[in-house]
Amino acid sequence: MKGVLDRADSDLVLVVDDVPDNLSVLHDALDESGYTVLVATSGEAALQRAAQALPDIVLLDAMMPGMDGFEVAKRLKGSAATAHIPIIFMTGLTDTEHLVAALEAGGVDYVTKPIKPKEVLARMGVHLQGARLARQTRNALDAFGYASITVRPGDGRLMWQTPLARDLLHAYYGTSAPETPRPILDWLRRHLQEAERQIEPPRLSAELGARRLSIRLHQQTGDDDWLIVMREVSDTAIIESMSLAFGLTPREAEVLYWVVKGKINRDIADILGASPATVKKHLERVFAKLGVETRTAAAGMAMNRIRQLHPQFEG
Numbered sequence: 001m002k003g004v005l006d007r008a009d010s011d012l013v014l015v016v017d018d019v020p021d022n023l024s025v026l027h028d029a030l031d032e033s034g035y036t037v038l039v040a041t042s043g044e045a046a047l048q049r050a051a052q053a054l055p056d057i058v059l060l061d062a063m064m065p066g067m068d069g070f071e072v073a074k075r076l077k078g079s080a081a082t083a084h085i086p087i088i089f090m091t092g093l094t095d096t097e098h099l100v101a102a103l104e105a106g107g108v109d110y111v112t113k114p115i116k117p118k119e120v121l122a123r124m125g126v127h128l129q130g131a132r133l134a135r136q137t138r139n140a141l142d143a144f145g146y147a148s149i150t151v152r153p154g155d156g157r158l159m160w161q162t163p164l165a166r167d168l169l170h171a172y173y174g175t176s177a178p179e180t181p182r183p184i185l186d187w188l189r190r191h192l193q194e195a196e197r198q199i200e201p202p203r204l205s206a207e208l209g210a211r212r213l214s215i216r217l218h219q220q221t222g223d224d225d226w227l228i229v230m231r232e233v234s235d236t237a238i239i240e241s242m243s244l245a246f247g248l249t250p251r252e253a254e255v256l257y258w259v260v261k262g263k264i265n266r267d268i269a270d271i272l273g274a275s276p277a278t279v280k281k282h283l284e285r286v287f288a289k290l291g292v293e294t295r296t297a298a299a300g301m302a303m304n305r306i307r308q309l310h311p312q313f314e315g
């Protein structure tokens with residue numbers, strides 16, 4: 001991983017070319033400009049180094065024996081760990097079909113051979129600026145306990161995720177990268193026009209017992225990539241405060257919590273692993289302790305108290 005390399009504050013560049021002279025020219029120019037440089041002379045080595053080091057940008061020779069640059073790019077873009085890395089193709093082929101193929105394989109730009117180091121450095125600077133900003137944003141979000149993912153709504157791919165995001169998506173949706181959970185993808189596509197006009201769409205939420213995942217659209221990070229931020233909220237504290245406020249047992253407080261959330265007895269029984277008859281008995285005791293006779297009255301009374309103690313609660 002990145003920590004293996006002592007990079008200081010420099011950007012890490014992976015240069016992939018099967019011609020040693022090309023590697024030498026680029027390595028010297030990049031090194032003199034303050035970059036940390038890794039090299040690979042084959043497609044297989046490039047994939048291995050990219051997965052291990054997670055470079056900030058890849059300079060990729062299009063035509064190599066064995067696995068060519070187009071296939072390398074497709075594989076890098078097909079992995080959630082490396083999909084966010086910008087790729088600049090280096091090619092001696094200037095036919096339109098080859099340049100289109102480079103972009104379709106996932107390249108953000110290309111330079112033609114023979115390589116001119118100054119041109120390469122200029123192109124890199126443009127794309128690294130965006131990548132650096134995206135990285136800083138993700139690091140800041142992680143530091144405050146937010147999980148983040150990058151999704152491409154066009155093809156529905158999950159391009160990047162933090163470790164916490166990976167765990168949350170698996171827990172709530174049972175999915176793993178590069179698959180974007182269908183509810184999140186549908187929500188993103190539904191509100192894309194608002195987002196493009198910089199109008200924040202309504203948040204999406206998912207529930208897992210007393211845990212809730214709040215999902216919001218943060219910003220566009222590329223031509224077609226969107227950064228989505230998630231944070232898990234546990235309502236355990238709310239259940240505990242309801243128990244104290246109304247003199248309820250923990251299980252009675254749980255039953256009242258789900259009544260507030262609009263669940264019927266059968267649903268509550270499924271959630272708590274109890275029978276509907278047991279839930280009914282708990283609810284009767286809740287009514288007696290609150291001095292009410294109906295679910296609506298109990299829910300209203302509980303909601304008022306919850307909002308006093310937990311203003312952020314979303315009923």
